[in-house]
Amino acid sequence: MSKITAPDGDDASRPPRVVALGGGHGLHASLSALRRVTTDVTAIVTVADDGGSSGRLREELGVLPPGDLRMALAALCGDDEWGHTWSQVLQHRFRSEGDLHGHAVGNLLIVALWELLGDSVAGLDWVGQLLGAHGRVLPMSSVPLEISAEVSGIDPREPEALTTVRGQVACASTSGQVRSISLIPEDPPASPQAVKAVREADWVVFGPGSWFTSVLPHLLVPELAHALVTTRAKRVVALNLSPQKGETEGFRPETYLEVLREHAPKLGVDVVLADTGTVEDAAPLTSVVGELGGRLELADLSRGDGTPRHDADKLATALERILTD
Incomplete structure (x- = not known):
């Protein structure tokens, strides 16, 4: 796959600067794809x-x-x-x-x-x-962080009651439904290099990945969140191929974006990338994408082996099309 160059108006010989946010297997998938597309990739990782x-x-x-x-x-x-x-x-x-x-x-x-x-x-x-x-x-931060989640449904006798769950592993494996997250400490210091990378980027890619424990935490680090909202870079959200038990169980494709908006109401989105096999009805998703100011891109992104994981080559092809449009 050929490497692409910078957007119009920039030095045509310079590859686009892309920042990818997340953690774990989801970020591994996006980075495996992006390094096939551009030579200027920076990963900003949850801690x-x-x-x-x-x-x-x-x-x-x-x-x-x-x-x-x-x-x-x-x-x-x-x-x-x-x-x-x-x-x-x-x-x-x-x-x-x-x-x-x-x-x-x-x-x-x-x-x-x-x-x-x-x-x-x-x-x-x-x-x-x-x-x-x-x-x-x-x-993403210069200090280790702890995730705290408000979770409903842990007690089947009170399905709407909220319970506070602390720790990434506990939040990701909860038997209830995660409703919102916060970080401990509440206002952690951002990595200065991460903030600089976001401000200088041409594109910022959110996801795929564990939504509450890998993707959203970046938006709860104040200085990093401000950079993500105010950067000149265009923003891409790559949706997951399937919900995760507990953390995003029962999520529809548009639910990821609704939760993103709840945690970062000032964040605009330029493109949302979703797998064609995951989106049964594109109308609700298209509507939410439009409310965020973006457009929807559908593509075959799955490995096709029965696992809910992205194929690196397919994801690279889709991202290359987006970054060059």
């Missing part, structure tokens, strides 16, 4: 993970949770032997009966560089150079 290897390192060392940052770096590795090898190394998890069990090699590498350099962004940049990453990875 609220409290489970698994990331949670253990966060609790023991007081560092940012490295897991979602690691996955973003792995997604930006190239398709050559060097890229494939380092992506596998980064994602490799130890299997043992001891303390190393479950730790990802990439998590340990990232945290080691943080301790040596005393700078989370510099550490990620060094890992990116080692991998030959096709882009940059930044944390």
Whole structure:
């Protein structure tokens, strides 16, 4: 797939600057696609993970949770032997009966560089150079965060009663329905490099990914949220292929946008990208997209293997069409 150049009015030799927001598998999918389209990609990643290897390192060392940052770096590795090898190394998890069990090699590498350099962004940049990453990875905040969610339906006897659930893992795996989220601390500091990247971007891509625990948290970091609302960049929202149990169970395609508007009422949207197989009736979705000031783009985006995951090549084709329109 050919790389595209900057929008009209800019230096035609410069690739478009694209910022992708999210975390986990959803951000991995968008980055895997975007690095096929442009050579100037910056990932801004959530830092609220409290489970698994990331949670253990966060609790023991007081560092940012490295897991979602690691996955973003792995997604930006190239398709050559060097890229494939380092992506596998980064994602490799130890299997043992001891303390190393479950730790990802990439998590340990990232945290080691943080301790040596005393700078989370510099550490990620060094890992990116080692991998030959096709882009940059930044944390959305300079401090570890905790997600707090208001959840209904946990008690079946009171389906409308709200319960406060704390922690990313607890919010993502709740048996109820997440209604809204907030961050702890309430007004966390944004990563200055992340704010700068958003202000200088040509395009900002939200999603796909866990809506409440990976996508929306960016809009709750005040300085980053202000940059996302006021940037000159155009904004793309890539919708998920299916709801997640608990977190977005029962969501229709337009529900994602309604929730986005509730958490960031001043945010405009230029394009919403959705999978043709997911949208049974485009009319309600088109209506909400129009209310946000954007247009709807439908495309075949699924892997087609029965899993609710995006195909990187199909997503790249759709994003290339959007970025060049």
